[in-house]
Amino acid sequence: MQVEIFGVRGCCFGIANMILVKRMRETLYQSLLSQDISFFDGETVGDLTSRLGADCQQVSRVIGNDLNLILRNALQGAGSLIYLLILSLPLGLCTLAICSTLSAIMLIYGQYQKKSAKLIQEYTASANEVAQETFSLMRTVRVYGTEKQELKRYSIWLEKMAGISLRQSAAYGFWNWSFNTLYHSTQVIAVLIGGMSILAGQTTAEQLTKFLLYSEWLIYSTWWIGDNLSSLMQSVGASEKVFQLMDLPASDQFTSKGSKLQRLLGCVEFHNVSFYYSSRPTVAVLRHVNLSVQPGEVVAIVGLSGSGKSTLVNLLLRLYEPTNGQILVDGFPIQELDVKSFREKVGYVGQEPRLFRMDISSNIRYGCTRNVKQEDVEWAARQAYAHEFILSLPDGYQTLVDDDLLSGGQKQRIAIARAILRDPTILILDEATSALDAESEHNIKGVLRAERSSSTTKRTILVIAHRLSTIQAADRIVVMDGGQIVEMGKHSELLLRDGLYARLIRRQADAVA
Template sequence: MQVKIFGVRGCLFGIANMILVKRLRERLYSTLLLQDISFFDSETVGGLTSRLGSDCQQVSRVIGNDLNLILRNVLQGSGALIYLLILSLPLGLCVLAICISLSTMMLIYGQYQKKSAKLIQEFTASANDVAQETLSLMRTVRVYGTEKQELGRYKQWLDKLAGISLRQSAAYGFWNFGFNTLYHSTQVIAVLIGGMSILSGHITAEQLTKFILYSEWLIYSTWWVGDNLSSLMQSIGASEKVFNLIDLSASDQFTVKGLKLQKLMGRIEFDDVSFHYPSRKEVPVLQHFNLKVPPGEVVAIVGLSGSGKSTVVNLLLRLYEPTNGEILIDGYPMKELNVRWLRERIGYVGQEPRLFRMDISSNIKYGCPRDISQQDVEWAAKQAFAHDFISSLPNGYQTLVDDDLLSGGQKQRIAIARAILRDPSILILDEATSALDAESEHNVKGVLRAVQSDLQARRTVIVIAHRLSTIQTADRIIVMDGGKIVEMGNHTELLRKDGLYARLIRRQADAVA
């Protein structure tokens, strides 16, 4: 009967454990997805995946094993203690004093386990970071022959983990030694005091035998509680970071509803905007930046690396908030607009083409706010000059995207098709031709020309490019340096000025020659 009860209890705790871990991972993942981009600038991918994986699983031990066994042994130990006190109050009090001493040792050991568990999880996350970085850059590691160097970086964290594990083993040895000492002390005290009580006639030999058996049961119950409690403290220490992450508040962008305009015209205005990244507050990126872009204009932003071009895009996508000044969209401050509604009307192609491990059709449809047919997908691919190479793949649009399957230029054209499919009011191309060959770049310039000539679907286009040949037909070219606008005009006007833009054009011409 007892075995059946324990079996049912174990089954129920197992179900509770499964539900807990599922909800914990769901809650943590949803919290992470709603954090500001600046949060991910300071956290590593390996560390966050470690929290979602091993740390959440560590918490499962609390319900699935530790609490289960602690509850069982507390009930058994309490029953044994009550029976001992009934048999002999003096002997029962002596055993209780030993159990209290054992519990004190147990709490000290549990606190140590909690601290060491936090260190183990931190070191494990750091080791995961190194492994993830090395494996994702394996081609670079192989070309430069740095396998031993990367092994050394990984081994450094493994050595720290080993050091913590050794100290844990030593602490467990002291805890075990203390338990055995107190356990044998209980037997000695029971025999000595019990023998004296038999001689004085207070108890019988049968009662003493029962007392010794129940005192062993109580001591072992206390030991199991201590062992499971130390494991519980270890789980709590490992899960503290998980609960700290879960307690993070969602970004204001997702908690504030904001305005939804009847139609987005695409008028953009940067009004005295200054900005520095939260992780580098001492380095200003934009300083008193002012720019007005009327609806339907194609504006190109050029400049040296680090001049703030991509930062303008990050602010326009509201990945970051300006340090000073404000950005207006159709005359409304951007922070007052509904961020989801705004992003649905912005098409964005980044300088590093990022595709998900799903079929090409799903990648093109990704994030599109309206119902999309296969014909729409193919239309967008044709506009991005991607249809021909997609059709030549073994499974066409149903081909699963793989890093080794597609070139950088092909990925970039798929990303351009994804942006075009949204039919955005504002189209942002951030170095969108960086991975394209000459022919594909010529095709993308055709896309820009089509955008300019299509009067019915005129959209505001922001183009950032190092290849200045792609933006010569832009309505206006903004030249940036040191976070400020230093020149402005069309291609011909800027060449006449013979300033920074003209020097960049000559440098690229010399490089090609």
């Protein structure tokens, strides 16, 4: 009967453990997805994935094993203590004093295990980050022959974990020594006092034998509680970071309900916009930028690396919030618009587009909220001049995307097709042609010219490009330097001014020559 009860209890705890870990991972993942982009600037991928994986699994021991055994041994110990006090009050109190001492040592040991577990989880996350970074850059590691250097970086964290584990083993040895000492002390005290009680006629040999058996049961129950409690404290220490991440408040973009524009025209205005990254509050990335883009206008933004071009479009996408100034879309402050509804009307292609590990058709459909047919996917791919190479792949549009399968230019064309399929009112191309060959770049420029001249599709297009040949036909060219707009005008006008834009054109011409 007792075995059946323990089996049912263990089954219930196992089910509770499964539900706990599932909900914990879902809640943590949802919390991470709800954070601002600036949060991910300060966290590493390896650390976050370690929290989702190893740390959450560590917590599963709490319900699945530790609490189960603590509850069982606490009930057994309590029953044994009551019976010991009934058998012999003096001996019972002596045993209680020894168990209390054992419990005090147990609590100190548990607190140490909690701190140690927290450090081990941090070191494990750091080691995982090194390994993940090395594996993702394996070609660079192999070309530069830095295998030993990477192994040394990884070994540093392993040595730190080994040091903590060594101290944990020493603490566990002290805990075991304390238990054995107090356990044998209990037996000696019981025999001495019990023997004196038998000689005095106050107790019988049978009662003393029962007392010894039940005191052993009590001591071992206390030991098991201590052992499981230390394991519980390890789980708590390992999960502290998890609970901190779960308690992070969601970004205002997800909690605030902004206005939804029935129809987006595509008028964009930057009014005296300045921006500083929170990690570098003294370095201005943008300084007093004023820019107005009319609906249907093609505006190119050029400048040296670090001049603030990409930051400008990141602010427009509300990946970051301006430190000072205001951004208006169709006359409305962008902070007052529903961010999800606004982004549905914006197409974005980055310099290094990352594709998901899914088939090409799903990658092109990704994020498109309207009902999309396969014909629409193929039309968007043709517009991005990706249809031909997609058909040449083993499974066509159903080919699973792999980093080694596609070149950088092919990934960019798929990303451009994804943006075109959304039918956006505002199209942002951030170095979207940097990895394309000359013919593909020429074709993409043809697409931009066609969209600009189309009477049915009037898109506001912002183009960031280092290849200045890509943007010479733009309605307006904005030249940035040091986070400020230093020149603005058409290609021919800027050449006549002989400023920064003209110097950039000459440098690229010299490089080609």
